[in-house]
Amino acid sequence: MLLTTCHSAFRQAQGSLRLLRTFKQQQRSAFARLLSSLAVLEQREGKLQSASLSAVTAAQKLGGQVTGFVAGSGVRLVAEEAAKVKGLEKIIMIENAAYDKALPENYAPLLAENIKKEQFTHVFAGHSAFGKNLMPRVAALLDVQQISDITAIEGEDTFVRPIYAGNAILTVQSSDKIKIITIRGTAFAAAEANGGSAEIINGVDPNVQIKTEWLSEDLAKSDRPDLATASKVVSGGRGLKSKEDFDRIILPLADALGAGIGASRAAVDSGFADNSLQVGQTGKNVAPQLYLCAGISGAIQHLAGMKDSKVIAAINKDADAPIFQVADVGLVGNLFEKVPELTEKLKQ
Amino acid sequence: MPTPLKILVPIKRVIDYAVKPRVNKARTAVETQGVKHSMNPFDELSIEAAVQMRERKNPPVDDILALSAGPAKCVDVLRTAMAMGADRSIHVEIPDAGQGQAELEPLGVAKLLATVVAEEGRNLVILGKQSIDDDSNQTGQMLAGLLGWGQATQASKIEFDDGDRVSVTREVDGGVDTVRFPLPGVITTDLRLNEPRYASLPNIMKAKKKKLEKKSLSDYGVDEGRRLKTLKVEEPPPRKGGGKVDDVDGMIAKLKELGAI
Numbered sequence: 001m002l003l004t005t006c007h008s009a010f011r012q013a014q015g016s017l018r019l020l021r022t023f024k025q026q027q028r029s030a031f032a033r034l035l036s037s038l039a040v041l042e043q044r045e046g047k048l049q050s051a052s053l054s055a056v057t058a059a060q061k062l063g064g065q066v067t068g069f070v071a072g073s074g075v076r077l078v079a080e081e082a083a084k085v086k087g088l089e090k091i092i093m094i095e096n097a098a099y100d101k102a103l104p105e106n107y108a109p110l111l112a113e114n115i116k117k118e119q120f121t122h123v124f125a126g127h128s129a130f131g132k133n134l135m136p137r138v139a140a141l142l143d144v145q146q147i148s149d150i151t152a153i154e155g156e157d158t159f160v161r162p163i164y165a166g167n168a169i170l171t172v173q174s175s176d177k178i179k180i181i182t183i184r185g186t187a188f189a190a191a192e193a194n195g196g197s198a199e200i201i202n203g204v205d206p207n208v209q210i211k212t213e214w215l216s217e218d219l220a221k222s223d224r225p226d227l228a229t230a231s232k233v234v235s236g237g238r239g240l241k242s243k244e245d246f247d248r249i250i251l252p253l254a255d256a257l258g259a260g261i262g263a264s265r266a267a268v269d270s271g272f273a274d275n276s277l278q279v280g281q282t283g284k285n286v287a288p289q290l291y292l293c294a295g296i297s298g299a300i301q302h303l304a305g306m307k308d309s310k311v312i313a314a315i316n317k318d319a320d321a322p323i324f325q326v327a328d329v330g331l332v333g334n335l336f337e338k339v340p341e342l343t344e345k346l347k348q
Numbered sequence: 349m350p351t352p353l354k355i356l357v358p359i360k361r362v363i364d365y366a367v368k369p370r371v372n373k374a375r376t377a378v379e380t381q382g383v384k385h386s387m388n389p390f391d392e393l394s395i396e397a398a399v400q401m402r403e404r405k406n407p408p409v410d411d412i413l414a415l416s417a418g419p420a421k422c423v424d425v426l427r428t429a430m431a432m433g434a435d436r437s438i439h440v441e442i443p444d445a446g447q448g449q450a451e452l453e454p455l456g457v458a459k460l461l462a463t464v465v466a467e468e469g470r471n472l473v474i475l476g477k478q479s480i481d482d483d484s485n486q487t488g489q490m491l492a493g494l495l496g497w498g499q500a501t502q503a504s505k506i507e508f509d510d511g512d513r514v515s516v517t518r519e520v521d522g523g524v525d526t527v528r529f530p531l532p533g534v535i536t537t538d539l540r541l542n543e544p545r546y547a548s549l550p551n552i553m554k555a556k557k558k559k560l561e562k563k564s565l566s567d568y569g570v571d572e573g574r575r576l577k578t579l580k581v582e583e584p585p586p587r588k589g590g591g592k593v594d595d596v597d598g599m600i601a602k603l604k605e606l607g608a609i
Contacts (some may be wrong), residue, residue, distance in 0.1 A: 136486035140493035145575035219523035328590035
């Protein structure tokens, strides 16, 4: 008797468990239809920053409707450009010069208001200086724990991101209603700039008055491909000895390959190259087709920024340098001889 | 007369930057037992920045308060901060922190700090731009958002003018930019800001006499519930070194074979 009771109780429990599961599945598919993502697009002086188009790709991977967001003065042209981006169904545009420099003090409340109004479930931005500065402030205003620098999307609430300078890969599940996410640009290709026809609408503008002023900027000007998105990167380290040598040895090789230029922290700290060229945990993350480095030992902080490159090639005089443990092609030798030789032979 | 600075420097105890972290067998977290820990490198820059402000005296610095939230051993990094020049410390003890799950998330830390800012009457918070374990780069921005204060992230230069305004040069993609706001405000430090000093032995001895308050999360009314659940932690796929070539021609041939050029 007792056994039967237990048994039926067990069956009942099993039954309700099954019911619960079906319910959850239904709920999930209903939710999938309601997924609505916002891709925050960075603009500078009326130009859409193509690097932020990776946010559109990430949002598309998730599924559901994808809306783009642009704010600034004279932003109609940017919005029209963004409207052509494949995968975007709508563009929210806010014309107001107050947002030109994307100061988080007013840009964050602006974003938060628009996210609340349109009830987006997911908000994506690049983990660039723009996204890093802005998105955590937005997350705090919405009482959300942001998920930074993701490299993969496993489900509507589950995301993958590197921690400990890329030495461990964390999979996290978010319980927040709104998911605020920054993405690693090199993990998501930029959405195609053509093929879309999104509707442009005006967003809400809370017009928060702030005391922060933007004073000036000093950006390194270069005709070379941008480091973060270049398909080839040539990078130099402490082994270059001086800025003159860095310029004399590394620049011609980069030109021969049509490559962007990177540097290790040691090279940047010693003044061989500009800070913005630093590759690594505290600098940029790159994942080009070819990462060719000379005079870089391969400290874990540097590897964090480049070990997802398709092909890694290294020239170093120390045969035991850790860089050779990850390099697909290693050449032990004096870079002052080998790099110019390589440059000459590549030109032919 | 410029307003004196009352600085808060939050610091985190993390696995030492030179240690290669290992994922534990259960794949739930990075192994922290028996691993060398130290102060998050960016937080050393924050303390140094605060101490340099005191040395410059314009504006004058009333006091520098260091704070760390985490397990009992956080006291070590607070002592280091005081040996570098912080005046006093608060240790918010979280008994099980360090085992992955119980550690506060950036939003929780930001809420805790916002409460401390109010209770301790702070007008400047200097944080590291990111902790080298979680690599989130969020706490300072979240704190500024909660307080409604000005923020300057990834600072490589900080200057005050006579009108209580602070100008901060920030490391951004492609170069630097400069923003200015009146205090109160939040600044996060980048590597280029300064060279942190070493704590001298006499200063380490003096630091032992400085005040270190013990607090708990409930003292500040912060709940430690997490929004993010760790499903798993894995080793990244290993890269196999492709071996070495003898000369430049060998390198070019191999690169062509791999389709890289």
